[in-house]
Amino acid sequence: DAMVIQNPRYQVTQFGKPVTLSCSQTLNHNVMYWYQQKSSQAPKLLFHYYDKDFNNEADTPDNFQSRRPNTSFCFLDIRSPGLGDAAMYLCATSRENQGLGTQHFGDGTRLSIL
Amino acid sequence: DQQVKQNSPSLSVQEGRISILNCDYTNSMFDYFLWYKKYPAEGPTFLISISSIKDKNEDGRFTVFLNKSAKHLSLHIVPSQPGDSAVYFCAASDGGSQGNLIFGKGTKLSVKP
Numbered sequence: 317d318a319m320v321i322q323n324p325r326y327q328v329t330q331f332g333k334p335v336t337l338s339c340s341q342t343l344n345h346n347v348m349y350w351y352q353q354k355s356s357q358a359p360k361l362l363f364h365y366y367d368k369d370f371n372n373e374a375d376t377p378d379n380f381q382s383r384r385p386n387t388s389f390c391f392l393d394i395r396s397p398g399l400g401d402a403a404m405y406l407c408a409t410s411r412e413n414q415g416l417g418t419q420h421f422g423d424g425t426r427l428s429i430l
Numbered sequence: 431d432q433q434v435k436q437n438s439p440s441l442s443v444q445e446g447r448i449s450i451l452n453c454d455y456t457n458s459m460f461d462y463f464l465w466y467k468k469y470p471a472e473g474p475t476f477l478i479s480i481s482s483i484k485d486k487n488e489d490g491r492f493t494v495f496l497n498k499s500a501k502h503l504s505l506h507i508v509p510s511q512p513g514d515s516a517v518y519f520c521a522a523s524d525g526g527s528q529g530n531l532i533f534g535k536g537t538k539l540s541v542k543p
Contacts, residue, residue: 320473349530358434358519358533359474406473418464419531421473 319343322407322422329397330430337392337425339407348390349419350382351406359406365390366412394427402429433457434522436534443541449507451537453520456501460522464531465494465505468517477518478505510541 329335351359363372365384381393408419435454443449461482466474480487493506520534
């Protein structure tokens, strides 16, 4: 089945130690998104790629970076994780001509900071 | 300030009855609305959507109603089933081909047998 896969499902890192979360897709969608969701909060868009074009949300901290080496893969890099970065990180994809807003989500990576 | 609000964090309904989940929004530029359903340990999955040119969209047991003047939408599930127990997120888009979404905090629905 075509899908969005996030690895790992659970990630533990130390305060200040860089961490990378990965997302891959077999849907061949041209848009990929990273969301942060804290407990009992709404998923919050961090940034998205439209093909190779990177779009950063205005309030996304500089500590968060992203890479998309090809259509299938997208990475979220947190350069110096703080305790406030502990959250569920969701990757999603969509296709431009599929219609407005319909996104396909992975199952998320839950990040814990020690 | 939240642009999409789901004011009820939880809702409990008896199996077979109607579930009504509510969502309010503040941005009049939103022109497309979606509901996503999320089970524990899984990502959200798309459920149903509605364009601002409509006031109702129906898909099986799920119906979404949009009241633009009140900036309010609701999701009706009838009849409710225990498998519908999940967190439901309301989301809105101001259009454009990239479809960026603004989500609400979600409402946890419990359907009791």
